[in-house]
Amino acid sequence: MIQVYDSLTRQMAPFKPHIPGHVSIYTCGVTPYDHSHIGHARPAVVWDVIRRHLRRRGYVVTFVQNFTDIDDKIIRRAEELGRPVDDLATEYMAEYHQILDHLGVMPPDYAPRVTENIGPIVEYIEALIQKGKAYAARGDVYFRVKSDPEYGRLSGRKLEDMLEGVRVEVEPGKEYPGDFALWKSAGAGEPAWPSPWGPGRPGWHIECSAMSMRYLGAHFDMHGGGMDLIFPHHENERAQSRAYLEDEAVTLWVHSGLITRGDVKMSKSLKNGVTLGELLDQFPPHVLRTYLLSVHYRSPLDFDERYIQDWSRALSRIDRLWQDVREAPPARDVADGDWAETLVGFEEQFLAALDDDFNTARAFAIVFDMVNAAHRGIDQGNGEMARGLARRNLAVADDILGFLPEQPGTGAMDEALLQSVVSARDGARRERNWAFSDALRTILTDAGYEVLDGADGTRVHRRSLHDTN
RNA sequence: GGCGACGUAGCCAAGUGGUAAGGCAGGGGUCUGCAAAACCCCUAUGCCCCGGUUCGAAUCCGGGCGUCGCCUCCA
Structure with missing residues (x-):
């Protein structure tokens, strides 16, 4: 019996996929506007292990991880660099995949990009408007947060508490300060897609509701991401999906802990990150x-x-x-x-x-x-x-x-040379020529081998990891 | 300020009611030409503090203290 901690209920829950023998998982990937850092690697590696374990336990796993390849940050960054948005996103997505591959992370079954899912996203928003859960205002569309009595449950907070904070800026078109954007009208020169509300782009959260439904169906088993995504991202996503489906989309919310540096969270704004490269x-x-x-x-x-x-x-x-x-x-x-x-x-x-x-x-x-x-x-x-x-x-x-080192393609020494050095050393040891024997050991050690003299003879193997420092 | 999480040996870290996993570092042995590796033994009568519940608590409850996180972009 597999047990999983669910962030929504804050308890362990027995794992029971809604389709027996199959597991559907959606995790939030990255916004590709900069190099990948260690904080990106943790959830990726954690989910890789979860997938591998479920597979080992006999499940067929479908794993979707999206890319948020259009968003304010990418636009800003592209402007700074004077490069096309799409170009930038593509480059960092490739880097992300390449690095995760080094880390032994299996590629997702689907890695959808927001920009390739604008149609489904627009339809999703239209449906939310029809249901009275969202409204258009001056080319933007907002989600009516108060329409969901459970809003705030996932992140464990109340709407009123949140709005006590000073920081919520009130957009002119919002009915309520806590409402969030489903669709944002395009500014001058920004990438834009046509929509019933005018040219623009999706808000940050809607893509995951739309894409998870497209690739996994209305209901799926696990939704993952870093804990920092719980609010606002997953809270909003949950509200959207609940509004659309009039039901929960996700069975288990699974969040990985954050990476800290000297016990302080690693974050963009603190600029204390380390890139994976x-x-x-x-x-x-x-x-x-x-x-x-x-x-x-x-x-x-x-x-x-x-x-x-x-x-x-x-x-x-x-x-x-x-x-x-x-x-x-x-x-x-x-x-x-x-x-x-x-x-x-x-x-x-x-x-x-x-x-x-x-x-x-x-x-x-x-x-x-x-x-x-x-x-x-x-x-x-x-x-x-x-x-x-x-x-x-x-x-x-x-x-x-995945704890074993990748097999080195070529040894530091040619195999024949290695053998002759080892046997020369064996000979020296038999003759009790310790000086020569020790010199040969040094040569082997410097070449990256570990020399193990045992009762049953000498073994040599490639030294790994820290020993080489 | 509101909400939440956490506090286990020198360090990292498992452990949600039954008497403290594992790793690193350290000490002592065995083996070895030496070294390394490996093995054996030792290193928290105690799990931030104070109360409470219980036959029994690191584990549950209450109150402190401390650290961190979310409330703003973030995995």
Whole structure:
């Protein structure tokens, strides 16, 4: 039984897709007007794990993630750069996809753009006007927020409270200060599409209501995004969909926690962000990916190089075991001992952790326990069995979490050279020529290999991660 | 000001009623030519503080203190 925390009810809910065996998910993507940053990566990676886990549990998953490729910010940015809006959006969308690909994130099944869905959006708005939930005013269209008695429930606030804040500017055409735009009339020189209310563009929230319906149908199972989207974006989206459908569109609202820097939220206005491009120059993709998974997805995650280093060291424990067991044949029999129990029971434990609101932090703890058990098995002389089970277990876990490094295409040394250096070193060691042996070890180490002298001979494997710093 | 979340070892972090996962760092061992890796042992009688409910609370309730978030663009 999979349990998921629902932001609307603020409780855990059993996961039951409305079409048995199928899961439909819509998450808010990015507004492509600047480089992707670490805050974009977290929900992407989290949803990737959710998709992979649901798939592992036998569901067919349809995953939609939109691009808000027309909006005030893009227009402003394009003006600054003197570039066409569409051009800019396309470039940043490509960058986004490319980086997520590095992070091992599966591409969405559909990645609709707002500008390719203007028709459905206009129809949606027209329907809202017909139902009396929205009204046109001077070329703009606004949603009548007071028409929804539940408005404010998702974000946990009351309309009156919100309007006490000074910041709500009252547009001349609004009936009520809290009403928000469904359609915005175009200013001079701005990109515009024709509509019954004159040329303009969609407001920020309507696209998700219209596109989720287009790609997933009126009702879908999970809606995701960062917690900062709860208000106003998802609150408004929910109001629109409720008005249109006279029912809920979304079964579960799933929000990921924000990234902080020194415990302060990372945000556009604070300009304390780090771009993913920069980070990928600094850390291997799988380290970055799994660092984002090292904490439960709803908790805030403080982003600090020091923490990533710690995490990277932890990951190398797993990597080393993998290097040792990757070629191991399947285990044939099972020995006694608590380590054997851990290895055998791993998969069930691991998947159960993810069933519980996608608890990746606990899933990792179970992986570490398993790694430890495998080593114990090996140390106790049951290497064949321990390696065989560990290989399978790591493959199962990696398929969802993605913690193993991508296989390097080419070694730092040519394979034949590597072999000859290793055997030269073995010879030196047999002759107890420690100086030469140590020199060769230094050469191997500098070339990026880890040298492991054991009772059963010397093994060499590519060093990964932090060791190279 | 309104609303909300959180506060677990030196650090990161799981854990929503049954007696504190995991990782990093640190200390001591085993192994080793040395080193690394790996293994073993140790490192929170206590989970911000004070009350309460309960046979029993890190976990529930009340009150403090502190941190952060939303109310404005944001994933």
